[in-house]
Amino acid sequence: MRRHPFFRFLSSPLHYPYLIARASRLPTSRFQCTKADKVFGFDPYTYTSGRWLGDDDLERSSRYIAFDFGALCNRVLQLCPGASSIDNCKKLEWGFNRVFVFTMNNSRQIVARLPFTLAGPARLTTSSEVATIRYLQLKTNIPIPTIIDWSDDVKSPENPIGSEYIIMEHASGVPLHQIWDRMAGDQRVRCISAIFQKMKGATDLRFPSYGSIYFKDGPVQASARQPLNEDFCIGPHCGSRYWPLNARQRLNYGPWDNLDSFCEGLIDAGLAKLSASASDLDCKPSYYGSIDQHTTVLKSVLSVLKQMSSNSCIQHSASPLLFHPDLHKRNIFVSAEDPTIITGIIDWQAASIEPAFWYSNDLPDFATPNADESLYYKAYKASSQYYTPALSRPGSMDENLFRPFHYSYRTWKDGVIALHHETIETARNWKALGFEGQCPYPIPTPDSLLEYERAYRLFVAAQNLRYDLSNLLNSASDGWVPTEDWEVAQAAHREIFDGMLQAVLSNRNPEDDEPVRDEGTLRSIWPFDLP
Incomplete structure (x- = not known):
């Protein structure tokens, strides 16, 4: 879909040179860890690595951990009998965890990971990660650091730390992202x-x-367990998509014996996320849809997913598969002497058994950012096809076969239009995609189609806006910026909004398909907070 005139000024120095100049002064580095302090020069409890341009207070407060840092230090010392003191400790913060890297006085390094509450369901997230790592260490030669101690129970008298935690050996080697640019x-x-x-x-x-x-x-x-062997079982999916903090109903969180029941779990997760209060819709863009519209579309899509699931191509691409949920350079360690030797793969939090096609859209950052024909993308495709064919097979198929599955639980985040659009496209191409019979999802009437197309144009405009703003502000897509860049990013953010608002108000003859025509619409799709 072509980009609308509304966005052209974002990349046009001729029209808005000061926006480009302001954005160019933003630091280029993201995701740096910060040190702050008590014993080791940092605050161990509060999130300090960054700020968010949207919902900053909520984002930071949800990453506050109340625990006993002194007890954690003591526990680490107990686990290192050859050490008598801790020489140094670094605090690292990621989206779902706080990590402490302890260096002992005998040079041994120990890592302690504490999950934020938004990481997933209490107890299940930690216990599943530990079990998954142990299972992989028993069954494969994937190099995963050894877990020394862990607890998923904050109330246990054996856990004086007061938080769920995993303490493990530090991965040997160096993170791939630190050495990648120097590799031939x-x-x-x-x-x-x-x-x-x-x-x-x-x-x-x-x-x-x-x-x-x-x-x-x-x-x-016991009713939610399926035996795997004498020591392990498959139980509820601990991914955050099945565990919203404000669910209105008990979720269908698995395990699921077949693809039909897996689809039911996706739809139930989408339904459970619908807000209990219609007032939450007051500031949403027009394409977002009412609670009734969300409910109707989600229930209608279930029959589509089940009919699609009976297709042999999808069945062959849906075998239960365990894979790393975040296989990027920061989670891969390599030998400092020979970076072609993999020494560690870390962060298996929320690793679960999914249909193989669920991973078909996950492109590791070592295969990007060049075009699809880049050398490293080709190496990624060839390696995946040869070593992990069950993973690569769905990636070689038409992605439209799987898009309705990926959107089915996200309507409360994306707006109902996203799933509505994907399912309409599936219905339009039902035969071409190889499905038999008639798609159970009705294509809109001509009048409804016009309204749908207007809503979808605004949805696309909102996605483009978020992408362009993230690039200009050098932020993550959710508006995260390093703490040291916060004030500069805020000022640039305000200037960009003022410039875009002026562009909208001065456009007296918008094109017929222009999605943003007034200030109210601009504010409704703006992804970050405005004064």
Whole structure:
């Protein structure tokens, strides 16, 4: 779809030179860890690495952890009998965890990871991660740091720390993202191949159902367990998509024995996220839809997903598969002497057993950002096809076969129009996609189609706006910026909004398909907070 005139000024120095100049002064580095302090020069409890241009107070407060840092230090010392003191500690903060890297006086390094409450369901997220790592260490040769101690129970008398935690050995080697830019092209290609040689072990595993892995005596109700072997079981999916903080109903969180029941879980997750208060819709853009519209579309889409699931191509691409949920350079460690040797793959939080096609849209950052024909993208495709064919097979198929599945639980985040659009496109191309019979989702009437197309244009405009703003402000897509860049980013953000508002108000003859014609519409799709 072509970009609308509304966005042209964002990339036009001729029209708005001061916006480009302001944005160019923003630092180019993102996601840096910050040090702050008490014993080691930082505040261990509060999120300090960044700020958010949207919902900043909520984002930071949801990452506050109330625990006993002194007890954590003591526990780490107890686990290192050859050490008598801690020489240094670094605090690292990611989206779902706070990480402390302890360096002992005997040079040994120990890592402690504490999850934020938004990481997933209490107890299940931590216990599943530990069980998944142990299962992979038993069944594969994937290099994962050894877990020394852990607790998923903050109320246990054996847990004086007061938070769920995992304490493990530090991965050997260096993070791939620190060394990637210094690697030669042939080293990068061999490194990509080595990554998939290691990950082959995970994709070769066979599972009877979809869900998350737990120890057989883990915190899972007996009715929600499916035996995997004598020590492990498959239980509820611990991914955050099934566990909204304000769910209106008990969720269908698995495990699921077949693709039909997995689809029911997706739709139930979407329904559970619908807000209990219609007042939440007051500031939403017009394409967002009412609660009744969300409910109607979600229930209608379930029959579509089930009919699609009976297709042999989708069945062959839906085998239960365990894979790393975030296989990017920051989670891969390599040898400092030979970066083609993989020494560690970390952060298995929320790793669950999904239909193989669920991973078809996940493109690792070592395969980007060049065009699809880049050398590293080719190396990624070739390595995946050779070592992990169950993973690569869905990626070689028409992505439209799987898009309705990926959008089915997200309407409360994206607006109902996104799922509505994907399902209409599926209905229009039903035969071409290889499905039999008639698609159960009705294509809109001509009058309804015009209204739908206007709503979808505004939705696309909103997505383009978020993407362009993130690039100009050098922020993450959710508006995250490093703390040291906060004031500059805020000022640039305000100037960009003022410029865009002036562009909208001065456009007296908008084109017929122009999605943003007034200040109210601009504010409704603006992704970040405005004064």
